[in-house]
Amino acid sequence: MNEIRIFSPATVANVSCGFDVLGFCLDSVGDEMVIRKTDKKGIYITKIEGFDLPYEAELNVAGVSALAMYEAAKPDCGFEIEIYKNIKPGSGIGSSAASAVGSVFGMNELLGRPYNKIQLTEFAIKGEAVASKCEHADNLAPALFGGFTLVKSISPVEILQIPTPENLYATIIHPQIEIKTSESRAILPKEVPLQNAITQWANVGSLIHSLHTSDYELLKSSLHDVIVEPYRSQLIPHFNEVKKAALQNGALGTGISGSGPSIFSLCKGLESAINVKDAIEKIYSKTGIEFDIHVSKINTEGVKIL
Amino acid sequence: MNEIRIFSPATVANVSCGFDVLGFCLDSVGDEMVIRKTDKKGIYITKIEGFDLPYEAELNVAGVSALAMYEAAKPDCGFEIEIYKNIKPGSGIGSSAASAVGSVFGMNELLGRPYNKIQLTEFAIKGEAVASKCEHADNLAPALFGGFTLVKSISPVEILQIPTPENLYATIIHPQIEIKTSESRAILPKEVPLQNAITQWANVGSLIHSLHTSDYELLKSSLHDVIVEPYRSQLIPHFNEVKKAALQNGALGTGISGSGPSIFSLCKGLESAINVKDAIEKIYSKTGIEFDIHVSKINTEGVKIL
Structure with a gap:
């Protein structure tokens, strides 16, 4: 070959x-x-x-x-x-x-x-x-x-x-704006409240447990970020509206993908992911900001030969 | 009844x-x-x-x-x-x-x-x-x-x-000293470095994964506390010596039980837990501080009728 x-x-x-x-x-x-x-x-x-x-x-x-x-x-x-x-x-x-x-x-x-x-x-x-x-x-x-x-x-x-639970899908919106990596790093505090850190590691622990047990309700209650999202979400236009609409339309959780500007939602089932896509599209098409939006099954294989 | x-x-x-x-x-x-x-x-x-x-x-x-x-x-x-x-x-x-x-x-x-x-x-x-x-x-x-x-x-x-992995045991030493709860709380910082918090939640996540997969090596590499132990261990006489001896004698990890003064070690197998007990006993019997020491299987049942 x-x-x-x-x-x-x-x-x-x-x-x-x-x-x-x-x-x-x-x-x-x-x-x-x-x-x-x-x-x-x-x-x-x-x-x-x-x-x-x-x-x-x-x-x-x-x-x-x-x-x-x-x-x-x-x-x-x-x-x-x-x-x-x-x-x-x-x-x-x-x-x-x-x-x-x-x-x-x-x-x-x-x-x-x-x-x-x-x-x-x-x-x-x-x-x-x-x-x-x-x-x-x-x-x-x-x-x-x-x-x-x-x-x-x-x-x-x-x-x-x-x-990876069998029936897990993601909806990803990519608003076509630029966030400088330097800015998304500079906005983070060097120190965080111990109480928030405890909340975060409780959520990390329960997220891992939920993936092992395919417990979607627990996955949902674990997908919270009390440390980084409050800062970085300020750099993404309409983040809070998108998140609210996604959760109201059945997303298990919504957060910033990497350092943004993309926003991910995790959903149980393809239908739910499409509902979430529709809801987010509705919001973002009013903003005047160009965007891409995708629905994807979680890929358990990774990089592969075509 | x-x-x-x-x-x-x-x-x-x-x-x-x-x-x-x-x-x-x-x-x-x-x-x-x-x-x-x-x-x-x-x-x-x-x-x-x-x-x-x-x-x-x-x-x-x-x-x-x-x-x-x-x-x-x-x-x-x-x-x-x-x-x-x-x-x-x-x-x-x-x-x-x-x-x-x-x-x-x-x-x-x-x-x-x-x-x-x-x-x-x-x-x-x-x-x-x-x-x-x-x-x-x-x-x-x-x-x-x-x-x-x-x-x-x-x-x-x-x-x-x-x-709980099948073959997990704990060795617990209780030095007979008093640590005031108020003191063990007051010694903790209100804020912690974000970098340490990240290390801590990586360890919490991998600890949960290791318990699900009975991966003792991963359990070992997850049992680290970069947030609390550096402060509270100062209140427990000879903590560092005990920890070093336990790890050298096969413990998967050693840390403070609750807010102390007891120190726990987790071990793979009863024999290992007894070796760790012997090593800790050797150290603590030289200190002049009275102590109890126990080996225990992890109890998967909890409170029970006798």
């Missing part, structure tokens, strides 16, 4: 209470990439469609993660990478993670899988850091492993795969 | 990372109580052995929880309560919770179980508040439900029963 086409999915990080540690994987949104073995050594990005991104491998998220793996593997060949990007950079649903994961997953397949997913995460972290200026894996982990993941530690990389 | 003898177990609250929300139940340490129906209406504490506690029901933890239930149930009888106390008040292994739980559990049995365990928790909270000056359920929940519990909320009472 000398060439492979892969699907690298969008992901939702944080998941309300799980700031910086939890994430889940989407099914209906993702990038496609073609990875091709070449005689000429090195990593070459030969095509980028969808968005304007650098072709130099050292400056491109997919290129940097590919280079990290290439330097470790020292193969007798090179690789060409074509990127068909559907996830808009800066949308808050793991655009850079999809790129970082796609190249290393594809190369690993072409090399006969010398690396496991933890090792692939380590390479992908290098690519992710190009986009987000810090090493983190809360989008990489669900993109690679699928389903719900908990990043227990990134040094060393420790990732837990949490079970 | 007019009389019942029950065993009301000791419990460990907090469990390192799970400050204020997690707890587990012990098997080898607990109080015994006899509850007896009487024609004379009211709640009467007729015997207390082991420790010097008030006989007036309104001032006694077991009496106050009994009164809360008695006022709700309005039965045609009264109750006598005998308390054979083995858990020293103030030891940090749920002495007041055992009393509060025992009386309402026993009365409920004699009345034909009109209340479920959530309702019993609500009554017991009233008794617990007499001893600890605030309403909390992190010792009550494991005493009533057994095993590991997560108190998601106390208003309304929401308690999750988390699975």
Whole structure:
């Protein structure tokens, strides 16, 4: 096998209470990439469609993660990478993670899988850091492993795969506005009230328990973020209206996807997710802000060969 | 049935990372109580052995929880309560919770179980508040439900029963010193670094996952408390030495039981728990401080009829 086409999915990080540690994987949104073995050594990005991104491998998220793996593997060949990007950079649903994961997953397949997913995460972290200026894996982990993941530690990389209830869907709205990463970080306090932190870890614990037991009511009562959302939601126009409408129309929970501006809702069943989509659409179409909206089953497979 | 003898177990609250929300139940340490129906209406504490506690029901933890239930149930009888106390008040292994739980559990049995365990928790909270000056359920929940519990909320009472791995044992040392509850509270900061809070909820999430999956290695790497232990451990003589010796001798984790002074270690298997007991005993017998030390299987049953 000398060439492979892969699907690298969008992901939702944080998941309300799980700031910086939890994430889940989407099914209906993702990038496609073609990875091709070449005689000429090195990593070459030969095509980028969808968005304007650098072709130099050292400056491109997919290129940097590919280079990290290439330097470790020292193969007798090179690789060409074509990127068909559907996830808009800066949308808050793991655009850079999809790129970082796609190249290393594809190369690993072409090399006969010398690396496991933890090792692939380590390479992908290098690519992710190009986009987000810090090493983190809360989008990489669900993109690679699928389903719900908990990043227990990134040094060393420790990732837990949490079970996904059968009938869980997400509705994602992406308002076409830009939030600067620097701003979404600067707005967070360095210290938080102990009482709020306790509420947050009670919710993280019960969220994990609800996923293990497919307890949708408990999932619903766990999807609260008393630490980060009160700050970051200020940066997303009409966040509170969207959240209220989603919950009134049956969403189990609604929160900021990653650092925004995308907003996710988790729903029991496809019908509920579509109802929530309709309700959010109604609100956002009045705002004059352009937006995309998607319904997706939770993707338990992660990145895959097409 | 007019009389019942029950065993009301000791419990460990907090469990390192799970400050204020997690707890587990012990098997080898607990109080015994006899509850007896009487024609004379009211709640009467007729015997207390082991420790010097008030006989007036309104001032006694077991009496106050009994009164809360008695006022709700309005039965045609009264109750006598005998308390054979083995858990020293103030030891940090749920002495007041055992009393509060025992009386309402026993009365409920004699009345034909009109209340479920959530309702019993609500009554017991009233008794617990007499001893600890605030309403909390992190010792009550494991005493009533057994095993590991997560108190998601106390208003309304929401308690999750988390699975207990088959082969899990605890070693508990109780140094015979007094820590004032006021002091152990005052020493805690009102605000904590966000970064530490994130570490803590990653650990809570992975601890819950480890209990669901019986993953002892993950349990071990989750039993860390970066928020409370650094403060409260200062109040417990030789805490760091005990912890180091326990971990070196195979404990999965070691932390403060409740607000101390008791120290718990969780261990895989009875043999390991005994090794840890021996190692801690060696350290503490040099300190000149009197102490009790116990090994206990995790009790998955909770309070029970003898």
